[in-house]
Amino acid sequence: LRQLDALKDEFISLVSHELRTPLTSIRGYVELLEDDAGLTEEQRRFLGIVDRNAGRLLDLVSDLLFLAQVDAGQMTFDLQPVDLEAIVLECVESSLPAADAKRIALRAHTERLHEVEGDAARLAQVLDNLVSNALKFTPEGGRVDVRLSAAVGSAVIEVQDTGHGLDASDQDQLFERFFRSSRAAENAVPGTGLGLAIAKTIVDRHGGRNAFESTGDAGTTVRVELPLSQRKLARSPKELAA
Numbered sequence: 001l002r003q004l005d006a007l008k009d010e011f012i013s014l015v016s017h018e019l020r021t022p023l024t025s026i027r028g029y030v031e032l033l034e035d036d037a038g039l040t041e042e043q044r045r046f047l048g049i050v051d052r053n054a055g056r057l058l059d060l061v062s063d064l065l066f067l068a069q070v071d072a073g074q075m076t077f078d079l080q081p082v083d084l085e086a087i088v089l090e091c092v093e094s095s096l097p098a099a100d101a102k103r104i105a106l107r108a109h110t111e112r113l114h115e116v117e118g119d120a121a122r123l124a125q126v127l128d129n130l131v132s133n134a135l136k137f138t139p140e141g142g143r144v145d146v147r148l149s150a151a152v153g154s155a156v157i158e159v160q161d162t163g164h165g166l167d168a169s170d171q172d173q174l175f176e177r178f179f180r181s182s183r184a185a186e187n188a189v190p191g192t193g194l195g196l197a198i199a200k201t202i203v204d205r206h207g208g209r210n211a212f213e214s215t216g217d218a219g220t221t222v223r224v225e226l227p228l229s230q231r232k233l234a235r236s237p238k239e240l241a242a
Contacts (some may be wrong), residue, residue: 020065023058027051063194067177070201077119077205084155084226085110087120088148091127095135102140106131110148113155114228122202123226129195130159130222137163137220154208155228160221166214174212175200199224 030051034044069075092108099106116123127146134144142162149156166174173179178193200210207227214220 015064019061020058023054023061026054027058030054060194063198066198067194067201075205077122079117079119081115082118082120082123084113084116084123084148084157087124087127088146088157091124091131092146095128095131098132098135099144102135102138102142104135104138104140105143106135106146107144108146108148111150113148113150116155116226116228118206118226119202123206126199126202126224127157127159129199130157130224133195134159134161134163134220134222137161139163150228151225153228154225157224157226158221160219162219165217165220171212171214175210196222 030047033039034047034051039047066075088110089108092106096106131144131146138144138161144162145158145160147156147158147160149158170179175196176193177197179197203210203224203226209225211223211225212220213223
């Protein structure tokens with residue numbers, strides 16, 4: 001069984017790696033074609049469809065490759081002082097077009113924190129996955145709030161939506177790979193079930209914790225806690241406690 005599992009991981013890693021180059025090439029040539037001023041509106045629409053679907057495939061390949069590298073023990077993190085407030089604000093700003101398209105009010109609520117030691121790119125990936133997931137499950141006219149605050153010794157990120165919520169029977173599996181909730185199936189919400197699993201993996205590798213609260217038809221709040229720099233904690237514990 002261990003050999004079969006290793007072969008599966010190797011196969012996923014190999015296929016994912018080999019698919020990235022042709023998909024990147026497809027998107028590059030589509031971009032070149034879109035620069036042609038002589039295209040009709042219909043041709044531009046067709047190219048847009050090709051680009052979107054190639055992008056979805058590339059995202060899936062990247063997710064599979066990430067998990068394969070984690071399983072093989074090959075995933076490394078570049079830990080540096082990270083400005084979490086900047087990451088949250090950048091994520092919300094880049095997600096605004098998707099929110100506006102569904103008339104969803106997307107807002108950030110942040111406060112300045114002591115530094116976190118982390119991989120900025122990976123933590124940005126966590127935020128992108130959480131916000132993207134919240135927007136997918138929130139119907140038109142809803143609301144998504146992204147909050148960054150401090151607890152004793154931790155930075156706390158919360159992404160709260162007014163979406164469909166989770167059935168009680170689904171809640172134990174929320175962070176499992178390829179898990180698709182019954183609400184996602186009922187409402188034909190697209191996705192692979194990898195976003196939250198990847199977010200959990202990254203948070204775990206940073207020594208953090210994941211949690212959530214969800215009520216059917218009343219939305220879901222996903223909570224991430226990341227340890228603050230021990231150097232800063234040693235210098236100003238009273239300020240953190242406040």
